[in-house]
Every structure is written in structure tokens, then in C-alpha cells.
Amino acid sequence: MMQRPFPALVFGLFLVTVSGAALADCNGVAQAGVVWRRCAFDGQAMPGARLTGAMLRDSSFQRADLTGADLSDADGYRAKFISATLVGARFDRARLIEVDFTRADLAGASLRDADLRNAKLVGASLANADLSGAKLGGADLHNADLSGARWTDGARLCGPRSVGECH
Known part of the structure; x- marks a missing residue:
């Protein structure tokens, strides 16, 4: 008689119950609080997506279109937004430590009080973005x-030729 792998199943359920965290469903609907950890959305079109409070750790959005998306309060630790279109997107209070925004278009984006420590913004467009209170x-x-970005102090606007630093 064949034995079922019951102990492994119980162990798996036990881990989910103890941690209390939902497993990532990379096919889940784009919505507030979604858990997309270690997911790939490269080249996806998600303009206007509402991802407030989403868990996006280690996920990839390379060349994705998130124009006007709301990612306020999201946790995007080590996420990749390389060459992504994020025009007018909101990242207010988002945790974006070590995120990669290389060559991303963040023109007019709001990054108020966002944690961007050790983020890579090489060649990114932050023209007219709001960095008030950002780390x-x-x-x-x-x-x-x-150029035209509101600097971290919330008072200063960067000049028209501000490349690499706010003048």
C-alpha cells in the first residue's frame, strides 16, 4: 500500500500558520496589499495600477509601464525598475532600499518620505519629481x-541643468 506524504504536508501547513505571511502569487491581481515577492513583470503594461502597501521585494519590473501607478507604502526592497516608465507614479512612504531605477523615467513622480537608501538611480529621469523628505x-x-525636482528638504527646487545633483 502506498503511503501519502502526510508529515510533509502537515509541516508545510505548520510553516504557513506560524509565519502568518501569505505566499507570493505572481499571477495575483494588481491590487492594494498584493504580495509579489520575487516575481517578474518585465515588459508588462500596468498603467494606473493601485499597489498601495504591496510587497514587491526582489521583484523585477524592467521596461514595465507603471505610468500613474500608486505604490505608496509599498515594500520594494531590492526591486528592479530598470528602464521602466513610472511617469507620475506615487511612491510616497515606500521602502525602496537598494532598488534599481537605472534609466527609469520617474518624471513627475512623487517619492515623498520614501526610503531610497543605497538605491541606484543612474541615468534616471527625476524631472519635476517630488523628493520631499526622501532618504x-x-x-x-x-x-x-x-531638473525641476523638489529636493529632500521640501523647499528647494532643482535648477534646469541639475544632473547627478540638485543645483
Whole structure:
């Protein structure tokens, strides 16, 4: 008689119950609080997506279109938004530590009070973006366009030729 792998099943259920965390469903609907951990959405079109409070850790959105998306309060630790279109997107209070925004278009985006420590923003467009209260310690802004951006102090606007730093 064949034995079922009952102990492994019980062990698996036990882990889910103890951790209390939902497993990532990379096919889940784009909605507030979605858990998309270690998922790939490269090249996907998600304009206007409402991903407030989403778990996006280690996920990839390379060349994705998230124009006007709301990612406020999201946890995007080590997420990749390389060459993504994020025009007018909201990342207010988002945890974006070590995120990669290389060559991303964040023109007019709101990153108010976002944690961008050690983020890679090389060649990114942050023109007219709002960085009020953002934490940029260790962030790489090499060749980033900051023209017209509201700086972290919330008062200063970067000049028209601000590349790599706010002038």
C-alpha cells in the first residue's frame, strides 16, 4: 500500500500558520496589499495600477509601464525598475532600499518620505519629481536628471541643468 506524504504536508501547513505571511502569487491581481515577492513583470503594461502597501521585494519590473501607478507604502526592497516608465507614479512612504531605477523615467513622480537608501538611480529621469523628505543616503544619482525636482528638504527646487545633483 502506498503511503501519502502526510508529515510533509502537515509541516508545510505548520510553516504557513506560524509565519502568518501569505505566499507570493505572481499571477495575483494588481491590487492594494498584493504580495509579489520575487516575481517578474518585465515588459508588462500596468498603467494606473493601485499597489498601495504591496510587497514587491526582489521583484523585477524592467521596461514595465507603471505610468500613474500608486505604490505608496509599498515594500520594494531590492526591486528592479530598470528602464521602466513610472511617469507620475506615487511612491510616497515606500521602502525602496537598494532598488534599481537605472534609466527609469520617474518624471513627475512623487517619492515623498520614501526610503531610497543605497538605491541606484543612474541615468534616471527625476524631472519635476517630488523628493520631499526622501532618504537618499548612499543613493547613486550619477547622470540622473533632477531638473525641476523638489529636493529632500521640501523647499528647494532643482535648477534646469541639475544632473547627478540638485543645483
